Amino acid sequence: MTDMILQEGAVEAPTNAWRAKALASFKLGDSVFRLLAQIAAATVLLLLGGIIISLIIGAWPAISTYGFDFLTTQRWAPNARPNPVLGGLGPIYGTLISSVIALLIAVPVGLGISIFLTELCPQWLRRPVGVAVELLAGIPSIIYGMWGFFVLGPMLADSIEPAIVDAVENIPVLNVIFAGPASNLSLFNASLVLAIMILPFVTAIARDVFNTVPPVLKEAAYGLGCTTWEVVRRVVIPYTRVGVIGGVMLALGRALGETMAVTFVIGNSFRITGSIFGPGTTISAAIASEFAESRDLHQSALILLGLLLFVLTFFVLAAARLMLMRLERKQGV
Amino acid sequence: MTFNPLMRAAAVAIVALTGATAQAADITGAGATFPFPIYSKWADAYKTATGNGLNYQSIGSGAGIKQIQAKTVTFGATDMPLKADALKKDGLVQWPMVMGGIVPVVNLEGVKPGELTLDGETLADIYLGKITKWDDAAIKKLNAKLTLPSAAITVVRRSDGSGTTFNFTDYLSKVSKDWADKVGSDAAVEWPVGVGAKGNDGVAGNVAQTKNSIGYVEYAYAKQNKLTFADMVNKAGKHVEPTVAAFQAAAANADWANAPGYYQILTNQPGEASWPITAATFILMYGEPSDKAASMEAIKFFDWAFAKGDKMAEELDYIPMPASVATLIRKTWADSIKNK
Numbered sequence: 001m002t003d004m005i006l007q008e009g010a011v012e013a014p015t016n017a018w019r020a021k022a023l024a025s026f027k028l029g030d031s032v033f034r035l036l037a038q039i040a041a042a043t044v045l046l047l048l049g050g051i052i053i054s055l056i057i058g059a060w061p062a063i064s065t066y067g068f069d070f071l072t073t074q075r076w077a078p079n080a081r082p083n084p085v086l087g088g089l090g091p092i093y094g095t096l097i098s099s100v101i102a103l104l105i106a107v108p109v110g111l112g113i114s115i116f117l118t119e120l121c122p123q124w125l126r127r128p129v130g131v132a133v134e135l136l137a138g139i140p141s142i143i144y145g146m147w148g149f150f151v152l153g154p155m156l157a158d159s160i161e162p163a164i165v166d167a168v169e170n171i172p173v174l175n176v177i178f179a180g181p182a183s184n185l186s187l188f189n190a191s192l193v194l195a196i197m198i199l200p201f202v203t204a205i206a207r208d209v210f211n212t213v214p215p216v217l218k219e220a221a222y223g224l225g226c227t228t229w230e231v232v233r234r235v236v237i238p239y240t241r242v243g244v245i246g247g248v249m250l251a252l253g254r255a256l257g258e259t260m261a262v263t264f265v266i267g268n269s270f271r272i273t274g275s276i277f278g279p280g281t282t283i284s285a286a287i288a289s290e291f292a293e294s295r296d297l298h299q300s301a302l303i304l305l306g307l308l309l310f311v312l313t314f315f316v317l318a319a320a321r322l323m324l325m326r327l328e329r330k331q332g333v
Numbered sequence: 334m335t336f337n338p339l340m341r342a343a344a345v346a347i348v349a350l351t352g353a354t355a356q357a358a359d360i361t362g363a364g365a366t367f368p369f370p371i372y373s374k375w376a377d378a379y380k381t382a383t384g385n386g387l388n389y390q391s392i393g394s395g396a397g398i399k400q401i402q403a404k405t406v407t408f409g410a411t412d413m414p415l416k417a418d419a420l421k422k423d424g425l426v427q428w429p430m431v432m433g434g435i436v437p438v439v440n441l442e443g444v445k446p447g448e449l450t451l452d453g454e455t456l457a458d459i460y461l462g463k464i465t466k467w468d469d470a471a472i473k474k475l476n477a478k479l480t481l482p483s484a485a486i487t488v489v490r491r492s493d494g495s496g497t498t499f500n501f502t503d504y505l506s507k508v509s510k511d512w513a514d515k516v517g518s519d520a521a522v523e524w525p526v527g528v529g530a531k532g533n534d535g536v537a538g539n540v541a542q543t544k545n546s547i548g549y550v551e552y553a554y555a556k557q558n559k560l561t562f563a564d565m566v567n568k569a570g571k572h573v574e575p576t577v578a579a580f581q582a583a584a585a586n587a588d589w590a591n592a593p594g595y596y597q598i599l600t601n602q603p604g605e606a607s608w609p610i611t612a613a614t615f616i617l618m619y620g621e622p623s624d625k626a627a628s629m630e631a632i633k634f635f636d637w638a639f640a641k642g643d644k645m646a647e648e649l650d651y652i653p654m655p656a657s658v659a660t661l662i663r664k665t666w667a668d669s670i671k672n673k
Contacts, residue, residue: 077523154542181465181485184543185528268492268529279528289531293395293494293521 052310059304061297062086070304076270078290078298086301088308090270094280095309098187098262099255101276102194107248109195110202115232117203118210130207137200145264148193153184153265161188161277179275185267187280193261198251205247209240209327242327249320253313259284283309359386360631364397364410365496366533368431368614370553371651372410375638378645387634393532394496395520401425401617407627409617412496413520417593424620426669427594428662429613430635432652434552434580435501436610438540438560441467441482445561447574450475452566453508453601453609459486459547461511462526467545475566482545489539489548492529494520500612501549504600508609549610552580553649567609568601579608580652587613589658611652620669628672636663 056063062070066086073087113133117126161182168174213236221231237244267279268289283305291302362372369391376387392400394411401409402423410430420427437451451459455471458464464471467481491498502518516522530539533550537558540548552575555562564574573579583602589595599611616635622628639662643653654662 075523079517079519079522081517149538149542154544158544181487183487183528185539263531269524269527271526281529289492289529290494290521292399293393295395295399 055303055307055310059300059307062300062304065297066301070301074270074272078294078301084297084301086298088283088301088305090272091281091283091286091305092308093272094187094190094266095256095282095284095312097276097280098191098194098266098282099252101188101191102198102255103248103252105192105195106199106202106251110199110251111206111244113199113203114206114210115236117207119228119232119236133200133203136196137204141197141258141261142264144193144197145261148189148261148265149185152192153186153189156186156189156192157182157184161186165277176274177276179273180277182277183267183279185265185279186277187266188276190262190266190280190282191276193265194255194258197258197261198255201251201254202247205250206240206244209243209247210236212243213239240327242323242330246320246324246327249316249323253316253320256313256316257284257309259288263288359388360408360627360634361388361406362397362408362410362616362631363390363392363400363406364617365394365412365614366391367394367412367433367435367495367497367551367612368410368651369533370551370557371431371642371646371649374645374649375634375642378641379634379637382637382641385630385634391532393493394499395494398617401619404619404623407618407622407624407631410614411617412612412614413499414596414598414613414615415594415617416596420594420617425617426620426665427596427615427617428665429589429595429597429654429658430616430638431646431654432580432584432599432611432613433650434575434583434608434611435497435504435549436552436555436562436575437565438537438548438550438555438562440540440542440544440546440561442544444479447562447564448476448479449561449563450566450572451563453504456565457505457509457512460488460490460505460524460526461509461515462488463511484545487543487546488524488527489530489536489543489546490524490527491521491531491536493531495532496520496612496614497533497549497551498522500598500600501610503598504610507601553651556650565609567605567607568603569605569607571605573606573608575608577647577650577652579606580611580650583607583609583611584613584652590661595662618670621671625672628670632666632670632672636666639663 065083066073070086070088071092072089073085074089075085075087076090077085113129117129121129161178162180164178165180165182168178217235217239218231221235226234262282263285266281266285268281268285269279270281270286272280287302287306291299294302369389372387372389372391376389380386389410390406394413397406397409397411398415400406414429415425415427419425437456439449441449451472452475455464455475458471465485466483467486468483472481499518499520502512502516502522505516506513506518516525528539528543530536530548533554536548537550537554537560540546540550540560541558550560552562554560555575562575564572567573582604583599586602586604586607587597587599589597595613595615597613599613601609602611618628618631639654639659646653
């Protein structure tokens, strides 16, 4: 017996040591993995911080020269003597107006598509329409720009815009917003192109949040004798309101920063005319067309524009996150 | 150490790649879009003749100056010549490479190339936004025979900084006091009206696309894109067509020998046959290059272009530099660029 015990002990001892060793190596592997993951996470923060810092450093000469006047000055004269006069109002105005018009068009259409897809669409049609919307999201932005330039621009300037200009000629306010002369390249053209580009975002997110509505709620509403319109209006939209707004904000974030397509079709003019049929510019279009040739204060002002866009987009995205988080919490309850 | 062979393969690949690029060292240059058609034509012929390639990026004059200052390219190209003190500051050597004409181009239904005539003041007023319709009295007066539409003029101009813009606005400043006071001349100015397009090709594309528009491009772009160019009234008050002869007449006034750094602006030159918006385009290189071999190769290319490129330039309606000027420039190379 003693022999046996001794033997058992002899067998057990190395096993324990081996197990401890194995555990230790697991522990080592785990902590290495943990460290790598931490480094990866830190990289993102470092990059973000680095970008902000370098933007601020680059923009500093312009900030210290123009201060808050930069936000309210329309004049953009890099060659003015003795000192360049640079104001960001034109591009900021163009960015906001084109994005807002794009949203005004894309949100109703996008919601319409997603309501159709989730509530009304026959099963066999769901996939083709869904895929078509997703394909829209996959088209490179330069293609939209070319289409806006070669097809949409002439169409708007030759027939659609002159008709609108004539129609509202004697109506106050509208005859300023829709004033001629119609231009191939205009804020309106850019807004339409942007609307098409953000449509898939609005649609995809709205469809996903509409799908989160518990069927029992909808069935109950139908059971009470509600029409489809009433179900959508009174049940689906209120239930998903926050999520839909979050999706719209994400789309807005994309519209604010879109560069290539907009540079193609907006006309790159820093003057604010008040008419959406006239040329304008956006922050990203201004940077794209002027950065290569800029220097000194001019370049610094462009970087400042970039910083402003960064801040603007950050707030829009933060607001979207916040709303989506509130939706998730609501669902959790 | 399983990745060892992989790393070795990667190292071999890197060596092979860098070796390959070192062998096929193209001459690199960047700058003006104005001479891009002729530089690329010369580059093609030079490659066929010698096997050496040229990589020229037409990114605009201002960007070309910046690239050569940053030493990322062997030569920079600009239509806006640097003044002698600026050259000295950076240790750059400058010379004119080829000359050409800038022409107003229009898109008017029923109007063919050369049928429309403009003068400097009218052109300035259009670009100032003072003349807004094609049937304005000032345009009608110059074009009694044409029936012009009562349509709004869409003004197209450059959105990027550009040597073409520099020469164009320099001309407008010389012929219109109003323009000189309000806008002035530079590579990028504060445009009173119009839509902006990127590059000579961008302006050409926009004018081709937009009805009732007007723009300004280097003549080769007007011709290649089959745009409707306009004739001009020159300083002597004579009606001139944009032809090589008219560009040459303007260029003949230039006194290259006595201009430090070959600084010459050729707009609004006297002479009955002179095209009013003529321009030279310039090359910038370092006097003491850090990469002597590359500098040498570039000079060889320019030497070849002066020797063999005149006919090609004329085919594209550029004006080659006169032989006497080429001799001067060769002397400048020998004296100022230390690449031996």
